Amino acid sequence: MKVCITSKGATLDSPAEERFGRAPYFIIIESETGAFEAIQNPLVDGAGGVGPKAAQVLISHDVKALISGMVGGNAREALAAAGIEMYTYRDGGTVKDAFDKFTANTLVRSG
Numbered sequence: 001m002k003v004c005i006t007s008k009g010a011t012l013d014s015p016a017e018e019r020f021g022r023a024p025y026f027i028i029i030e031s032e033t034g035a036f037e038a039i040q041n042p043l044v045d046g047a048g049g050v051g052p053k054a055a056q057v058l059i060s061h062d063v064k065a066l067i068s069g070m071v072g073g074n075a076r077e078a079l080a081a082a083g084i085e086m087y088t089y090r091d092g093g094t095v096k097d098a099f100d101k102f103t104a105n106t107l108v109r110s111g
Contacts, residue, residue: 001030001031001065002065004027004029004058006018006023007023007038009038010040011095013095016069017069020071021051021053021054021075022043022050023054024044025038027095031102041057052074052078055084058084065084065087066086067087068086069088069089088108
């Protein structure tokens with residue numbers, strides 16, 4: 001399953017980002033293998049309405065779960081309509097820490 005974690009950088013050791021639509025990077029991890037790719041968010045400096053557009057980025061990469069701190073209402077609707085599960089991570093740790101908590105089933109589902 002592909003899991004997306006919002007990030008401030010392009011590696012697993014980067015700090016997790018609490019904002020969804022304006023996260024600098026989306027780190028997409030294949031949960032079965034641990035392989036990942038970093039996608040630079042083209043919407044980070046967008047004028048407005050970036051949440052639903054950011055959701056389309058995840059949908060186009062076949063993401064099944066999102067880990068982020070905050071997801072706005074319009075983005076939440078787009079993600080839910082696509083069947084993407086949403087989890088809250090606000091511990092101030094790294095992408096790897098967020099992923100480890102996801103795999104340990106200790107994150108709160110938010111959507």
